[in-house]
Structures are given as structure tokens and as C-alpha cells.
Amino acid sequence: MQANYTEIPFTWPQGFKADGVHAGLRQEKLDMGWLYSETPAAAAGVYTTNQFQAAPTKLTKQTINQQHQLQAIVLNSANANSCTGAQGEKDAQQMQQLAATKLGLSTALVGVASTGIIGELLPMKVIANGIAQLQLTDNHKVTTAVLTTDTHAKTVAVTCELAGKKITISGFCKGSGMIHPNMATMLGFVTTDAAIDGYLLQALLSQATDTTFNQITVDGDTSTNDMVTVLANGAAGNQPLTAGSADYATFTAAFTYVLGELAKKIAADGEGATKLVAVNVAGAWSDFEGQQVAKAIVGSNLVKAAIYGEDPNWGRIMVAIGQTNAHLDLSAVDVTLNDLPLIQASQAGSTEVTTLTKALAAKVITLNVELHNGTGHGQAWGCDLTYDYVKINATYHS
Amino acid sequence: MQANYTEIPFTWPQGFKADGVHAGLRQEKLDMGWLYSETPAAAAGVYTTNQFQAAPTKLTKQTINQQHQLQAIVLNSANANSCTGAQGEKDAQQMQQLAATKLGLSTALVGVASTGIIGELLPMKVIANGIAQLQLTDNHKVTTAVLTTDTHAKTVAVTCELAGKKITISGFCKGSGMIHPNMATMLGFVTTDAAIDGYLLQALLSQATDTTFNQITVDGDTSTNDMVTVLANGAAGNQPLTAGSADYATFTAAFTYVLGELAKKIAADGEGATKLVAVNVAGAWSDFEGQQVAKAIVGSNLVKAAIYGEDPNWGRIMVAIGQTNAHLDLSAVDVTLNDLPLIQASQAGSTEVTTLTKALAAKVITLNVELHNGTGHGQAWGCDLTYDYVKINATYHS
Incomplete structure (x- = not known):
């Protein structure tokens, strides 16, 4: 449109x-x-x-x-x-x-x-x-x-x-x-x-x-x-x-x-953030579940810390998806990171780790998630978890 | 017993x-x-x-x-x-x-x-x-x-x-x-x-x-x-x-x-932790809600960062309690921090900030929460959120 x-x-x-x-x-x-x-x-x-x-x-x-x-x-x-x-x-x-x-x-x-x-x-x-x-x-x-x-x-x-x-x-x-x-x-x-x-x-x-x-x-x-x-x-x-x-x-x-x-x-511009994390979910059971999965990924401290560390630790994305109640085909999750295959059929994708690490240097990290389990979509936005987040919030009051 | x-x-x-x-x-x-x-x-x-x-x-x-x-x-x-x-x-x-x-x-x-x-x-x-x-x-x-x-x-x-x-x-x-x-x-x-x-x-x-x-x-x-x-x-x-x-x-x-x-x-011994945070809730509507409130407090990144920074920023505890669905008497929340009044009747407690700051130097921080809204109890345990948590999780994979 x-x-x-x-x-x-x-x-x-x-x-x-x-x-x-x-x-x-x-x-x-x-x-x-x-x-x-x-x-x-x-x-x-x-x-x-x-x-x-x-x-x-x-x-x-x-x-x-x-x-x-x-x-x-x-x-x-x-x-x-x-x-x-x-x-x-x-x-x-x-x-x-x-x-x-x-x-x-x-x-x-x-x-x-x-x-x-x-x-x-x-x-x-x-x-x-x-x-x-x-x-x-x-x-x-x-x-x-x-x-x-x-x-x-x-x-x-x-x-x-x-x-x-x-x-x-x-x-x-x-x-x-x-x-x-x-x-x-x-x-x-x-x-x-x-x-x-x-x-x-x-x-x-x-x-x-x-x-x-x-x-x-x-x-x-x-x-x-x-x-x-x-x-x-x-x-x-x-x-x-x-x-x-x-x-x-x-x-x-x-x-x-x-x-x-x-x-x-x-x-x-989240506190201490160095990167915007955008998640687009497709193939969800419903739009509601697509939004739920997207928000679970941007909300995971472990995903956020890995992105700050520019570490393609994709298992943490699986953990975040799996802890929702969304309907999942457990062996059919695909995820790309800035268009590079990161997860394919719920296992490690075909991209070399060194290539993924380089991609993670970008200021905007886009994760496209395909759940192959329906026609629902969802989007969510978050940021990385950094030393500065802790610093700002350990010292805000005093 | x-x-x-x-x-x-x-x-x-x-x-x-x-x-x-x-x-x-x-x-x-x-x-x-x-x-x-x-x-x-x-x-x-x-x-x-x-x-x-x-x-x-x-x-x-x-x-x-x-x-x-x-x-x-x-x-x-x-x-x-x-x-x-x-x-x-x-x-x-x-x-x-x-x-x-x-x-x-x-x-x-x-x-x-x-x-x-x-x-x-x-x-x-x-x-x-x-x-x-x-x-x-x-x-x-x-x-x-x-x-x-x-x-x-x-x-x-x-x-x-x-x-x-x-x-x-x-x-x-x-x-x-x-x-x-x-x-x-x-x-x-x-x-x-x-x-x-x-x-x-x-x-x-x-x-x-x-x-x-x-x-x-x-x-x-x-x-x-x-x-x-x-x-x-x-x-x-x-x-x-x-x-x-x-x-x-x-x-x-x-x-x-x-x-x-x-x-x-x-x-x-949570990743990067320097302090154990123990929360005891009393006066909850039910034991389930007592546990829910206790876990919300130990789970809040902002509470955890404030405790790491030894900052008695009690508003964050109210935020954590308020974002649960627990039945609350909104004007009757009391919280002590290592036995010092921190929150009284949902407002600032009588303890001086400097006294609270000193108390926060302890390795174990115990928050006793009285909701005055029933006979339910709950307990939960967590830790502070530190630079080292971010460091460990930004670099775990590589």
C-alpha cells in the first residue's frame, strides 16, 4: 500500500x-x-x-x-x-x-x-x-x-x-x-x-x-x-x-x-542503548501471538546483552520464543539477522559466525522471524543492554 | 514451628x-x-x-x-x-x-x-x-x-x-x-x-x-x-x-x-551478582499473589540496578508491585529494607536516605513487604544487576 x-x-x-x-x-x-x-x-x-x-x-x-x-x-x-x-x-x-x-x-x-x-x-x-x-x-x-x-x-x-x-x-x-x-x-x-x-x-x-x-x-x-x-x-x-x-x-x-x-x-534511545533492535514476526498463529513473540525477543536481557556484545548467540532467541505461549512448530523456526540466515528450521543457519559478527556491528539490528505456523504478523522494538544502562540506573537517584 | x-x-x-x-x-x-x-x-x-x-x-x-x-x-x-x-x-x-x-x-x-x-x-x-x-x-x-x-x-x-x-x-x-x-x-x-x-x-x-x-x-x-x-x-x-x-x-x-x-x-551467585536480594511478602490477598508480588520485585531490572548502586530508590519497588495484577490497597503498602522503614503507607518511610544508603552496603538485602490486604504470604530471591552481568552475557559465546 x-x-x-x-x-x-x-x-x-x-x-x-x-x-x-x-x-x-x-x-x-x-x-x-x-x-x-x-x-x-x-x-x-x-x-x-x-x-x-x-x-x-x-x-x-x-x-x-x-x-x-x-x-x-x-x-x-x-x-x-x-x-x-x-x-x-x-x-x-x-x-x-x-x-x-x-x-x-x-x-x-x-x-x-x-x-x-x-x-x-x-x-x-x-x-x-x-x-x-x-x-x-x-x-x-x-x-x-x-x-x-x-x-x-x-x-x-x-x-x-x-x-x-x-x-x-x-x-x-x-x-x-x-x-x-x-x-x-x-x-x-x-x-x-x-x-x-x-x-x-x-x-x-x-x-x-x-x-x-x-x-x-x-x-x-x-x-x-x-x-x-x-x-x-x-x-x-x-x-x-x-x-x-x-x-x-x-x-x-x-x-x-x-x-x-x-x-x-x-x-x-533507551537508557544506555547503542543499537535499535527491530523484530518482525511472520507466519504466527495470529497477529496477537506474532506481537507476543516479537516482544519476547526484544525483552530478553540475554538477547539484548548478546547484541551489545555483537555475539550471534542465536540460542537465546530460541529461548525467548520458546518461553511464550505462542503456538509453535518446534522444528520450523527461521530467523534472519539483517537479512543473513541466522536460524534455519530451528537450528544453526548457514551463515558463518564471522559474517554474523560483522553484521552485528550495525546500529540497527533487524531480526525477521518466520514461524511457518499461520498468517499472523507482529513487530516490536527494543535496544541492547549495556554497561551504561546499569550505570544510569545504579546512580539515577543520588 | x-x-x-x-x-x-x-x-x-x-x-x-x-x-x-x-x-x-x-x-x-x-x-x-x-x-x-x-x-x-x-x-x-x-x-x-x-x-x-x-x-x-x-x-x-x-x-x-x-x-x-x-x-x-x-x-x-x-x-x-x-x-x-x-x-x-x-x-x-x-x-x-x-x-x-x-x-x-x-x-x-x-x-x-x-x-x-x-x-x-x-x-x-x-x-x-x-x-x-x-x-x-x-x-x-x-x-x-x-x-x-x-x-x-x-x-x-x-x-x-x-x-x-x-x-x-x-x-x-x-x-x-x-x-x-x-x-x-x-x-x-x-x-x-x-x-x-x-x-x-x-x-x-x-x-x-x-x-x-x-x-x-x-x-x-x-x-x-x-x-x-x-x-x-x-x-x-x-x-x-x-x-x-x-x-x-x-x-x-x-x-x-x-x-x-x-x-x-x-x-x-547469579551472573555478575554482588548481593542476594530476598523479598518476603505478607498481607497479600492470597499466597499466590504474595509470591507474584515478591517475584515482581526481585525481577525488576530497575530495582536490581538501584540495589547494585546502593541507591534507596524506593519508587521502583512501588512500580514493580503496581505492575502485577495482585489485589492492592493502593495507599497501604509498607516495606522495610533490612528492617529499616523504607516505604510507609505507600509513601517515603521515616528512615533518612543516608541511613538507607549505608544499609544497602550489606551483601544480603532483605525487603519485607506488608500489603495489609489479606493473609497471604510469598517469598522470592534474586540478585542485583551489575556491569558484570552485561559483560558476561555480551561475551559468553565468543
Whole structure:
């Protein structure tokens, strides 16, 4: 299928403003920001399944669920406002109120997002100072202000035409560690000027998340603050999208591309990572099982360490596949590594070890898995396990 | 409850012989061994749930399942004979046959166990050479011959009285990496001179495994070769044990202690580990959920890295608990770290960070978790995540 959308340099869709500032939560880096739509936008969100949902995550979910509308989201890094009890809930509400007041909005139209250390109270004076500085600009500073141990901002923007109207979808996110999303993931923010109903947007987001953000892993840990939100303000002037239309199919493809690219950027910039690992599974019993097998491979510490060591230790891939409950033909598993036969009929493939070792020097390792047991497909993305992952996570707090 | 058994220096129970040799699979270290009972022994086994079960694991399972009897087990390290197809199955059978012939036994009484690299064929000449050298002795060399990246042998022996007869239970095992047992674990071997029916022994082993070997994790990966076997030859002369008797209760406690100690030794000697992490959960909805929560904590890469870094980053423990499906009172989680309050009512505990940091210098970190949500208990054991874990697993193959 030819894509009906085009990737463009990052930009805000029509009618969106944003900003990022240094409030003082971090030593020097940008640490607060916001996103604003000139009119109320249809809004949707997916949220962590971790039972200890952070205060801002709960508040944003509650706010969006009122009428699937938002006009602004205010965010901070360095402090997750998670496991902070009743005071944490008050602080999230106050952050929402401060942003709403400054923007002249009802709090019912303002979302809140936080990421960083768990278990410390938000320094509310610093937060208030940050909100006081925020302006409505066209800059992209918010895409940096949201980062924690990420090494760079993660953004993607595409454009497509819906019945003659040009629309833009722009997404940014933060990832790095504690990444093993389940129904939602880390912080992701998508804006579009397309016109679409909030409930339809919610259905689309939930569906697209399953094959994108939910298929990445860095370390198997699901954060308390995971959240992806989408704001669609309709400024592009298209006819509101309806499910089943050709325009909806075009929008779905473009939207899913944006989520998939953001997800891959998170995997590639996993804490300490030196390589992106992409797994494509075919021949699975079902798509669900294909996704399950793909995620098991990118989630295996042993596979991840072998890839870091550029060691074609393929038995570990078999171990990862075999510990799923997927239906398998045990003697029919084929795997290629960057197109070289690595495993054939569940045994060592025909490629020389020295050739495989050389291939493993690449920055992107693609494993194509053929299970010969059905027509299901699945994809997942992860990264290698390195000394630096351990270093970052042994010393993050202190 | 007072224990009715006593730990003793490692020894073989009455009527058992063993040996270990250097066959040539490894450069210098012992790499083959066997265990032998002077009479056919009741036998039981638990085996990996990985779908790609290795040839020796399948063969031993099939052999034990015939009549729950074995008289010998032959083993090798350095090569797992896993993912080796039809030739691998023939090789496991030949290894069984060679040992049976030398011992003058039917192959139906001989088990086979292998551990090491996955996906390479066993060098059968070396195996035959090893079996030719093996003798029936009282030495403990087999407990070393089974090791791979383990740093030391893992053994435990206890004695107790059953109706006036002194019986001994002796166990040894290998662990280190690819440790996340599910229904069974790595290689564990338990011998006893108690008299007990093979089917009763099987029931006891399956039950005791659930709270011992199945509650440890090093890296979340379930090997293709995991297996624990027990041989009970009745040489102690006790009345055969019957379920429900006082003697059976004594034997169960002693047997479960042996399995638990072996499991802990595997966790403490996990690849690259510097610390044993023990988690005790109380107040869970059920014992199952208590075990689930305990295993989630020891299985979290982020918790493990923080413990390595001696960083009291307690939010990561909350994340691990919250990502289970266990019933939780979200505001009532208490956790102590080596008896210091770390988390109280789901928020930061009263202990100073500097005090916690000092406590984390210990070699054994015990986390006592109180969920205040029922009467269920659970325990699990793991280790920290270190640079050396990554190093060992980035370079194991080459």
C-alpha cells in the first residue's frame, strides 16, 4: 500500500502554540513546558496500567474522560509526582489551576503531565515560577523540556490531504528507562489540526497504541506515569472524519505512522542503548501471538546483552520464543539477522559466525522471524543492554 | 514451628556414589559427572516450561515418567545439547546408553542432563571418553562438574529422623544465568536414602518447587534445559513414607529446606551478582499473589540496578508491585529494607536516605513487604544487576 502521507520537518499543526522554560527543577536544562490550542480540541489519552497511577496521570485521565476535550497540557520533567499521596493530588490540581488561570481557561480543558523521580513532592513554588514564565510561541522547546535521561528530543510530523484540505499530525515523546508499556506508554503528545470527534480519536489512539507504543521495551518496567495524549483542533478545516471513510483510512495510516516512529525513537534511545533492535514476526498463529513473540525477543536481557556484545548467540532467541505461549512448530523456526540466515528450521543457519559478527556491528539490528505456523504478523522494538544502562540506573537517584 | 531436621556438611546419603572428571568439553575444569544409587531409586523430576525443551531434558522426563525410577544420572556442562534437532536426540540417547552399559543398567534407569551453550552438537567422542573415566566414588566432584558461569559449587545436606531411622537429603545445583524458572529450574539434583514412593516423591517435588526454585530469578529468561531431579533409594531403612503422616511432614519440611537453600544459592551467585536480594511478602490477598508480588520485585531490572548502586530508590519497588495484577490497597503498602522503614503507607518511610544508603552496603538485602490486604504470604530471591552481568552475557559465546 502506498502511503498517502508525507513526513515533514517538525512543526506545530495550525492553531497550536507551545513553549518550554527552565523553571529550576533541573540544574540547567529546560524542565517545564506547555502545549496550547487556540480553540478547544478533541482529546484522547491512553494511560499506564501500573496500579500506582501517578497523580497527574489520574487527573489528566479524569479531565479527558469528562468530554474528550482539552485546550492545553502543562508538563514538567525531573519529578514524576508519583507515590505522593493526597498532597501529590492537590499539587497536580494546583498545577492544572495555575496553567488554566494564566491561559484564561476552565481547568476542565487543561491536562497535566509529570515525569522524573518517583516519591518526592513537587516543589510548587518552582512549578508556579515556571508557569509564570511560559508564553504562547511557535518554538519547539517543550519537546526538550519533557526529557529526563533521554539523549535527544523525539519528534515526528507528517502531512496529508483529506478531501482537498492539508492537515498536519505532529508528535513528540520522552522515553529512556522504565519502558515496557502496557496499554499506554511513557509520555507522548500528538497534535493535529484535523477535525475528528474526541470519541473516535480515543478509539483510534487505543487501537494504534497496541501495535506501536505497546510493542516497545527498554527494561520490562511499566512506569506509573505512562501516558499518550492526542489533541485535534480541526483548524485545517476538513470535514470531521467519520469511521470507515477513505479519509479516515488515510488519517489512520498517517497517525499510526507518527506513533510508530515515536515508539521506535524511544527504543533506539533507551537508557544506555547503542543499537535499535527491530523484530518482525511472520507466519504466527495470529497477529496477537506474532506481537507476543516479537516482544519476547526484544525483552530478553540475554538477547539484548548478546547484541551489545555483537555475539550471534542465536540460542537465546530460541529461548525467548520458546518461553511464550505462542503456538509453535518446534522444528520450523527461521530467523534472519539483517537479512543473513541466522536460524534455519530451528537450528544453526548457514551463515558463518564471522559474517554474523560483522553484521552485528550495525546500529540497527533487524531480526525477521518466520514461524511457518499461520498468517499472523507482529513487530516490536527494543535496544541492547549495556554497561551504561546499569550505570544510569545504579546512580539515577543520588 | 521448630525444624525437625539439621543441616550437616555436604555428604552423599547411604547407598549413593558419584564422580566428576575432565572429559575435554571445557579447557581445564571438570565437565562431566554422574550420580549412582546402589539400588534402583524412586525418582521424580520437574522440567522447563520453555517450549524448546532440550534433548536430554526430554529424554530424562520420558525415562522418569515410565515408572518413576532411576538408578543413575550422567551429566555434562559446557554444551546444552539444545536446539540440535534429531542428531541431538540421538546424542542424548547415546550418552544414556554409554553410561548404562558401563554401569550394567537398563537405559530405563539412567537420566541425562546437559548445560552450556545452546545450538551446538555434543562432541560424542569427548563424551564417550568422559564416561569411560567415571568411577563410583564418595567424592563430590560432580557438584563442580555441573557448573558453567557459576563461581562456586552449590550444595546443601540435612539429616532428620523418621521413626527412629536417620535419613539424609543432599542436593546440589547449577545456576548463574538464564534463570527465571517456570515450573522447574536450572539443573538441580537431590538424593536421599529415605524410602518413599516415586509418585508421592513427584507430588512433593512439584509442590516444593513452586515456593523455592520457581521463586528465584536472575534475568527473566527461562532456559531450555531447566530440570530438578530427586532420587530416593530407601537405604536408610525407614518405613516407606505415606502422605499425611507425621514422618511425611518432617520429610517435607527437610526436603523443602534443601530446595529453598539451593534456590537461594543460585540467586546469590547469579551472573555478575554482588548481593542476594530476598523479598518476603505478607498481607497479600492470597499466597499466590504474595509470591507474584515478591517475584515482581526481585525481577525488576530497575530495582536490581538501584540495589547494585546502593541507591534507596524506593519508587521502583512501588512500580514493580503496581505492575502485577495482585489485589492492592493502593495507599497501604509498607516495606522495610533490612528492617529499616523504607516505604510507609505507600509513601517515603521515616528512615533518612543516608541511613538507607549505608544499609544497602550489606551483601544480603532483605525487603519485607506488608500489603495489609489479606493473609497471604510469598517469598522470592534474586540478585542485583551489575556491569558484570552485561559483560558476561555480551561475551559468553565468543
